[in-house]
Amino acid sequence: xxxxxxxxxxxxxxxxxxxxxxxxxxxxxxxxxxxxxxxxxxxxxxxxxxxxxxxxxxxxxxxxxxxxxxxxxxxxxxxxxxxxxxxxxxxxxxxxxxxxxxxxxxxxxxxxxxxxxxxxxxxxxxxxxxxxxxxxxxxxxxxxxxxxxxxxxxxxxxxxxxxxxxxxxxxxxxxxxxxxxxxxxxxxxxxxxxxxxxxxxxxxxxxxxxxxxxxxxxxxxxxxxxxxxxxxxxxxxxxxxxxxxx
Numbered sequence: 471x472x473x474x475x476x477x478x479x480x481x482x483x484x485x486x487x488x489x490x491x492x493x494x495x496x497x498x499x500x501x502x503x504x505x506x507x508x509x510x511x512x513x514x515x516x517x518x519x520x521x522x523x524x525x526x527x528x529x530x531x532x533x534x535x536x537x538x539x540x541x542x543x544x545x546x547x548x549x550x551x552x553x554x555x556x557x558x559x560x561x562x563x564x565x566x567x568x569x570x571x572x573x574x575x576x577x578x579x580x581x582x583x584x585x586x587x588x589x590x591x592x593x594x595x596x597x598x599x600x601x602x603x604x605x606x607x608x609x610x611x612x613x614x615x616x617x618x619x620x621x622x623x624x625x626x627x628x629x630x631x632x633x634x635x636x637x638x639x640x641x642x643x644x645x646x647x648x649x650x651x652x653x654x655x656x657x658x659x660x661x662x663x664x665x666x667x668x669x670x671x672x673x674x675x676x677x678x679x680x681x682x683x684x685x686x687x688x689x690x691x692x693x694x695x696x697x698x699x700x701x702x703x704x705x706x707x708x709x710x711x712x713x714x715x716x
Contacts, residue, residue, distance in 0.1 A: 484540040492543050492549070495547060496547070503525070503527050507525055527556070528557045529558045530558065532544070532548070532559065532560065533560070537563065537566065538561065538563065539561075539566075539571065540567070544561070544570065545575030546575060549575065549576040557579075558580070560580045560582065561581050563581070564584050564608070565583045565607065565608040566601050566604055566607045568607055568611040579621075579714045581622045582624075582653075584625050584626075584627065585626055588635070588642075588643070589636060592633055592636070596633050612643055613646055613647070615647040616647060622649040622650050622651070624643070624647060624652050625653045625655065626654045627657050628655065628656060628657060628678065629663075629671045629673065630670065630673055630677070632657075632671060634673055634681060637681060638688060644685070644689050652689070652704070652705040652706070654681055654685065655678065655703075656675065656702070657671070657672060675698045678701050679703055690707065692706065694709070694711060
């Protein structure tokens with residue numbers, strides 16, 4: 471999938487010769503975390519107790535490296551993180567492989583589905599899926615979402631003049647999926663964003679807040695939290711967010 475809001479991703483099939491063992495992936499991800507942080511041991515300005523926690527990670531977000539459900543052993547990977555003592559393993563997907571989610575061996579701690587368009591026309595413009603019938607596949611994923619026992623979330627990364635519009639369309643998708651959470655957030659003018667869109671396309675937090683308030687009116691969800699520096703608002707039908715457990 472290639473998206474105007476993120477990094478180019480043109481792969482639709484995971485090469486068989488690149489399928490690493492889940493245990494190897496988990497162990498190498500822990501090593502990578504430690505390599506990235508170990509230099510902070512030499513700084514007097516670092517809270518050593520927090521650094522110690524960071525060097526022994528117990529939370530995994532399976533995300534960002536293209537579409538993670540292309541990895542054919544994704545359920546085993548989630549299971550392996552728990553086997554290594556992790557307390558949470560989150561999964562983020564663009565929803566183009568509902569058949570993978572329907573047979574996943576182990577549910578994640580929380581499942582996020584990225585929904586970056588309120589209608590098929592906008593979807594084709596913003597997401598430009600390489601997989602045939604991308605909109606239909608996303609719709610199938612949303613219909614299936616309610617069958618998960620773990621908390622689920624619809625994440626909407628929004629840009630002015632692109633997809634920050636038509637809350638009624640998003641509301642219809644939300645009603646179909648009935649997720650635990652809604653997470654409208656501002657597309658940030660960093661990285662690939664500034665190669666594709668003008669900086670003015672980045673919404674202010676008040677824009678996201680107004681959009682969230684309209685979603686609340688349309689869906690019956692309530693705003694339960696927000697983070698202005700990140701340009702994100704959290705909505706749910708719950709009084710407060712669930713505490714994640716393994």
